[in-house]
Amino acid sequence: MELFALFISLLLINNVVLSKFLAVCPLLGVSKNSKNALSMGIAVTFVIFVAAVITWLLYYYVLVPLNIAYMDLITFILVIASLVQFVEMFLKKTSPAIYKAMGVYLPLITTNCAVLGVALDNITAGYNFVEAMVAGLAVPLGFTLVIYIFATIRERLELATTPEGFKGVPIALITAAIMACAINGLTGLV
Amino acid sequence: MAVFWMAILVFLYIGLYVANKKTPKPEGCENLEAGCEGCQLYDCTHNPVHHEEEKR
Amino acid sequence: MKNKFAIFKNGITTENPIFCLMLGMCSSLAITTTLTNAIGMGVAVTCVLLMSNTIISLLRKIIPDEIRIPVYIVIIATLVKCVQLIMNAFTPALYESLGVFIPLIVVNCIILGRAEAFASKNGVVDSIFDALGMGCGYTLALLIISFCRQLIGSGMIELVNPFDSTQIIFSFDVLSQYAISLFSQPAGAFLTLGTIIGVIHTIGNVRKKRAEQKKAEVK
Helix, strand or coil: HHHHHHHHHHHCCCCCCCCHHHHHHHHHCCCCHHHHHHHHHHHHHHHEEEEHHHHHHHHHHHHHHCHHHHHHHHHHHHHHHHHHHHHHHHHHHCCCHHHHHHHHHHHCCCCCHHHHHHHHHHHHHHCHHHHHHHHEEEEHHHHHHHHHHHHHHHHHCCCCCCCCHHCCCCHHHHHHHHHHHHHHHHCCCC | CCCHHHHHHHHHHEEEEEHHHHCCCCCCCCCCCCCCCCCCCCCCCCCCHHHHHHHC | CCHHHHHHHHHHHHCCCCCCCCHHHHHHHHHCCCCHHHHHHHHHHHHHHHHHHHHHHHHHCCCCCCCCHHHHHHHHHHHHHHHHHHHHHHHHHHHHHHHCCCCCHHHHHHHHHHHHHCCCCCCHHHHHHHHHHHHHHHHHHHHHHHHHHHHHHCCEEEEECCCCCCEEEEEEEEHHHHHHHHHCCCCHHHHHHHHHHHHHHHHHHHHHHHHHHHHHCCC
16 A cells, blocks of 8 residues: 555655656656657656666665765666667667667657656655565656646647747746645555 | 676677677668757767768 | 966856756756755866866877777776775764765766866866866856755755864854745746856846847948
8 A cells, every 4th residue: 555655655645756856857858748748758667667676676776785885876877878879779670660669769768857857766765676666657647647747738829819029939838837835735545 | 897797798798789780671661760850979889970971 | 378268267257057958967066055065066076077088188189089088987986985085084074964966967968068068078188177167157056046945945055164063164144034045946047047148148148139239230
């Protein structure tokens, strides 16, 4: 039951984009088209899940026993970057269909704040393995939800009349503000 | 010890990066775009910054 | 010398990282709740930017062109870890309140962006000035955002000594009866940043139109 509460809290209440402010750059960059946004979300989900698992295992079974826990940042970023390269290469060779659908977004995820944020948060919050897996699943699903809704709203914003200086990023940020208010209302759900 | 571990990771990453760059894209995927003109993540290989240099 | 100053000024006004280039938004939204956080983050990013620009500019002829991005990431990650450890030692309160955003300087778009766009193509002195300019522009932008948010959100403007968190440098209680606590929360962050960028773009557009009108009149 606690795992379910953790899942819901990371998915909605402490949503990674609207509450923790990670992954805002891709949110503003890739959300012009809702279909692209969904593909991006799926790619991010896969990468973050695998990265969360691998980084947790590396931290507790390699870095801590060898007494080099201070290397966590360098280890995580290099492992995440290598993972992205490996997954992209793997998809290119084995499944062109999947690569066509979502492989394009894989390089974007290397410097995505959310991946590194999830890896580091799992360590600072002291999750065990199952909790780290749940976090690795809930966080990117929350990101996918938000980016999809955001993309559909932005598609309609293109047709609305906005003041000249506010077109593009400013009005998108104000939209995100309203969405953040909505998410804020869910506090106290679990 | 730490230097050793870091060296392993760095070589792994650079090796995978070069191997990835060398694998060709499958057919039909030559001109996929991610629709990310406004993006500022410079280490994404789709960023237009990299295309200018390939043209040179 | 004039050219160097132009590079420095560029980072603050024309190519301000947050307001014009739209880089580094993650951290600018999250930590601008107080002025102390803003200054701490700004100084940390400026230090990392300065060191990374210098190192990458020194090594730009040695790094093979194909693998430059991975090499940049490794250099920046090492520098950020050093800065993180120093901050943990000397400014523990600031380290606590900035939290996970200090390690996230590694993936901050500003540092990699300037390394790629400027330091890999220009000399060391130019890169140092660019780093200082961008860092100052970033800090200035953070100060503006956190000033608005702290003023409206809690009604007080307060600056705490980062090295000794019990010492308050100044504290003005201006509007605390009318404070809107929304601005201390995530929604307020998006709202403040969006409004400020919108206002700056509007002013930029108005200036452009006036310049074009003047040109038309001269003709």
